[in-house]
Amino acid sequence: xxxxxxxxxxxxxxxxxxxxxxxxxxxxxxxxxxxxxxxxxxxxxxxxxxxxxxxxxxxxxxxxxxxxxxxxxxxxxxxxxxxxxxxxxxxxxxxxxxxxxxxxxxxxxxxxxxxxxxxxxxxxxxxxxxxxxxxxxxxxxxxxxxxxxxxxxxxxxxxxxxxxxxxxxxxxxxxxxxxxxxxxxxxxxxxxxxxxxxxxxxxxxxxxxxxxxxxxxxxxxxxxxxxxxxxxxxxxxxxxxxxxxxxxxxxxxxxxxxxxxxxxxxxxxxxxxxxxxxxxxxxxxxxxxxxxxxxxxxxxxxxxxxxxxxxxxxxxxxxxxxxxxxxxxxxxxxxxxxxxxxxxxxxxxxxxxxxxxxxxxxxxxxxxxxxxxxxxxxxxxxxxxxxxxxxxxxxxxxxxxxxxxxxxxxxxxxxxxxxxxxxxxxxxxxxxxxxxxxxxxxxxxxxxxxxxxxxxxxxxxxxxxxxxxxxxxxxxxxxxxxxxxxxxxxxxxxxxxxxxxxxxx
Numbered sequence: 001x002x003x004x005x006x007x008x009x010x011x012x013x014x015x016x017x018x019x020x021x022x023x024x025x026x027x028x029x030x031x032x033x034x035x036x037x038x039x040x041x042x043x044x045x046x047x048x049x050x051x052x053x054x055x056x057x058x059x060x061x062x063x064x065x066x067x068x069x070x071x072x073x074x075x076x077x078x079x080x081x082x083x084x085x086x087x088x089x090x091x092x093x094x095x096x097x098x099x100x101x102x103x104x105x106x107x108x109x110x111x112x113x114x115x116x117x118x119x120x121x122x123x124x125x126x127x128x129x130x131x132x133x134x135x136x137x138x139x140x141x142x143x144x145x146x147x148x149x150x151x152x153x154x155x156x157x158x159x160x161x162x163x164x165x166x167x168x169x170x171x172x173x174x175x176x177x178x179x180x181x182x183x184x185x186x187x188x189x190x191x192x193x194x195x196x197x198x199x200x201x202x203x204x205x206x207x208x209x210x211x212x213x214x215x216x217x218x219x220x221x222x223x224x225x226x227x228x229x230x231x232x233x234x235x236x237x238x239x240x241x242x243x244x245x246x247x248x249x250x251x252x253x254x255x256x257x258x259x260x261x262x263x264x265x266x267x268x269x270x271x272x273x274x275x276x277x278x279x280x281x282x283x284x285x286x287x288x289x290x291x292x293x294x295x296x297x298x299x300x301x302x303x304x305x306x307x308x309x310x311x312x313x314x315x316x317x318x319x320x321x322x323x324x325x326x327x328x329x330x331x332x333x334x335x336x337x338x339x340x341x342x343x344x345x346x347x348x349x350x351x352x353x354x355x356x357x358x359x360x361x362x363x364x365x366x367x368x369x370x371x372x373x374x375x376x377x378x379x380x381x382x383x384x385x386x387x388x389x390x391x392x393x394x395x396x397x398x399x400x401x402x403x404x405x406x407x408x409x410x411x412x413x414x415x416x417x418x419x420x421x422x423x424x425x426x427x428x429x430x431x432x433x434x435x436x437x438x439x440x441x442x443x444x445x446x447x448x449x450x451x452x453x454x455x456x457x458x459x460x461x462x463x464x465x466x467x468x469x470x471x472x473x474x475x476x477x478x479x480x481x482x483x484x485x486x487x488x489x490x491x492x493x494x495x496x497x498x499x500x501x502x503x504x505x
Contacts, residue, residue, distance in 0.1 A: 002443055008085070013023070013105040014073070018370065026241070031052070032048060032052075032079055032082045033115070035244060036078040036079055036082070038080070039078045040077060040079055041077075043073075043074075044070070044073075044077050044079060046075050047066065047070045047073065047074070047377070048070060048079055048083070050066050051063050051066035051067045051070060051083070051086065054066060055086065055090075058093075060090045060094045061090070063086070063090050064086075064087055064090035064091065064094070064413060066380065067083045067084075067086045067087045067090065068291070069449070070083040071084060071087070073084050079367035080111070080112030081110075081111035081115070081116045081117070082114075082116055083106060083118055084103065084106055084107045084110065084111065084116070085104070085107050085116040085119065088100050088103030088107065088120065088123065089123075091103055091215060092123070092127060092189065092206040097130050097131050098125050098131070099126050100123070101124055101127045101128070104120040104121070104123045104124045104127065105124060106121075107120035108120050108121050108124075113438075114348045114419045118144065118147075118148040118151040118153045119153060120145060120156070121140070121143065121144045121148065121153075121157075122144050122153050122156065122157050122160075124140050124338075125137045125138075125140035125141040125144065125157060125160060125161070126160070128140055128196075129160075129164060134164050134167075134168060137160075137164055138159070138161045138164050138165065140157075141157040141160050141161035141164075142157070142158070142161055142177075144221040144472055145157055145158055145180070145184070145185070149185075150187075152185075152187045152188050152189065153493070154184075154185050154188065154285050155181045155184075155185025155186075155187065155188020155191060155194075156188055156189060156190055158177045158178070158180055158181040158185060158188075158190075159177075159178070159181060159188070159190035159193070159194060160275070161177050162174040162175075162177035162178050162181070165177065171407065175201060178194045178197055178198055179198065181194045182194050182195055182215060182218060186402050191219070192219050195215055195216065195218055195219045198212075198215045199212045199215055199216045199228070200232065200234065202215065203229065203233065203236075204236060209229070209260075210227060211347055213226075213229060214223060216228055217230060222267075222268075223264065223267075223268050223271055223274050226260055226261075226263065226264040226267070226268075227277070229260050230257045230258075230260040230261045230278070230281060231257075231281075232266070232360070233253050233254075233256045233257035233260065234253070234254065234257040234281060234284075234285055235249065236253045236258060237250045237252070237253030237254035237255075237256075237285070237289060237293075238254075238288055238289075240249070240253060240327055241254070241288065241289050241290070242288070243322075247289075247290065248263075250289055251289045251290070251291075254285040254286070254289040255285075256289070257281070257285050258285050258286075258359060261279075261281055261282050261285075262278075262282070264278045265278050265279065270338075273311070276302065276305070276306055276309070276312075279298065279301060279302040279305070280302055280312050280315070282298045283295050283298035283299045283302060283312075283315070283316070283319075284315070286298055287319050287322075292319065292322075292323045295319055296316075296319065297433060299312070299315070299316035299319065300316075302315065307335075308337040310336045310337055310338055310341060312340070313332050313333075313336060314332075314333075314336075314345060314354055316329075316332050317329040317330075317332040317333055317345065317349070319352075320322060320332065321349065321352060326349065326353055327386060329349055330349055333345040333346045333349060334346065339370075340372070340373055342371040343362070343366045343369060343370060343373075343374070344366055344370075344373055344377065346362050347359055347362030347363045347366055347377065347380065348360055348380070351380065351383075351384060351388075354388055356384060356385075356388050356389045359384055359386075360381055362385060363378070363380055363381045363384070364377070364381070374402075375402045375403065375404045376402075376404060377402075378398050378399075378401045378402035378404070379398070379399065379402040379404035379405075379409060381394075381395075381402075382395045382396075382398035382399040382400035382402060382409070382412055383395075383412075384399065384418055386412060386415065386419075390419075392416040392417070392419055392420040393420075395412070395416045396413050396416050397415045399412050400413065407432075407436070407437040407444075408436070409435045410429055410432060410433050410437075411429075411433070411440075411443075411444075411447075412424045413429050414429035414430055414433075414444075414447070414451075418451060418454060423452075423454065423455035426451050427448055427451055427452075430444040430445070430447055430448040430451065431444075431448070434448075441474075442471060442474075442475040442478040442479075442480040442481070443480055445470060445471050445474070445475070445480070446471050446480040446483060446484060447466060448467050449464045449467035449468045449471065449484065449487070450464075452464035452467060461492075465488065465492055465494060468484040468487055468488050468496075469484075469488070469496055469498075471483075471484040472484050472485060472488075472496055472497070472498035475499050476498050481498070485498075
């Protein structure tokens with residue numbers, strides 16, 4: 001076994017990480033660590049470089065032959081364990097799995113103290129899994145933990161073994177493996193994942209909050225633990241209530257989340273950030289489980305302690321709107337610390353209520369009082385008339401004044417012209433986009449073709465076909481090119497390759 005100087009890098013750990021990259025993705029080239037490479041004699045280094053170059057080129061059979069040559073010539077070399085490992089990896093990449101197992105076993109047998117041995121032992125388990133020998137794979141992975149309990153790969157092996165057990169519907173065995181991983185392999189890359197899996201097990205399968213809390217604290221501090229446990233129960237409740245339509249069960253989990261959050265507030269009253277967040281989550285839990293009165297009470301309590309928090313005041317306003325309390329919601333927007341944001345939300349509230357006149361008046365007040373929001377407010381006036389009132393003239397005027405995010409506002413103007421059946425003006429809008437906005441030109445030209453179809457005058461069919469062909473010619477590879485190709489074939493029975501070449505018509 002090679003000695004290392006004091007304070008030198010732990011090359012065993014470094015190399016094991018590199019080899020694990022190879023183990024987890026067998027076709028990924030590994031490298032001999034710098035320390036041992038520096039100890040190679042010139043001839044050994046040359047032979048190693050030849051093999052490594054072949055690995056980089058994915059020429060596995062040739063690389064294997066060069067590594068075998070290295071072993072035959074330099075079996076006492078510091079690079080021999082690595083060369084033997086790479087012989088096995090080459091076999092695995094050639095799909096010679098049984099031979100790979102023998103070669104990995106040779107690493108463990110002949111170089112048991114080498115940095116490659118733990119990775120080779122892990123790879124044996126993976127190879128057994130590849131051949132469908134799941135029980136042998138599990139046994140090998142567990143053996144890795146027994147042989148190399150202090151190596152990071154040990155925990156990874158337990159994780160892989162547990163994955164196999166889950167695939168075999170052996171849940172309890174998988175649980176024991178992940179429990180062991182958390183207890184015995186804290187350096188594993190899978191440690192955090194295993195902790196969170198166990199937390200869910202205790203929360204949702206065993207219904208044991210104390211056990212969930214204990215395991216969660218192995219990767220989180222106490223306050224973050226309570227926050228995480230509440231979030232998991234909240235997420236489960238939200239999913240049950242809204243996705244599964246299991247209202248009673250969903251509320252049950254929301255209430256369990258609230259219980260944890262209330263405990264957090266009591267335990268950590270000086271942690272203002274987490275207390276505020278917990279109060280907000282309590283309000284959201286009631287809001288999204290169909291109990292608005294409790295939600296309103298929770299929002300009021302939160303805002304009493306944090307009167308300048310516009311984000312939570314906004315959420316309270318939305319909750320009030322959802323329950324038809326529009327005037328009460330607008331009172332909240334008027335209490336925003338940011339007067340400009342509050343004014344905009346007041347206008348948005350009228351928009352959400354589909355109250356066109358009040359919304360337009362509120363947006364125009366934003367334009368007058370807050371010049372920095374004028375473009376955004378005018379754009380929303382355009383939206384208001386395009387999508388709600390159908391007054392396309394007003395919509396177009398508002399969009400033109402806004403010049404918001406060009407050429408986005410030009411697309412909206414073109415849409416209004418089309419809806420207004422002013423197709424010539426819409427085509428001019430699209431032409432302007434094509435001429436001045438290169439990135440959006442494919443979309444504008446594609447829409448021009450559709451506009452010709454909608455106009456449906458004499459000759460427009462031919463113009464639409466010609467436009468779709470131009471999309472193919474000018475913007476090959478774009479999403480619009482694919483759409484144009486499909487349109488030509490499905491609607492017009494025209495097969496066109498682009499580039500001016502016609503296959504058939």
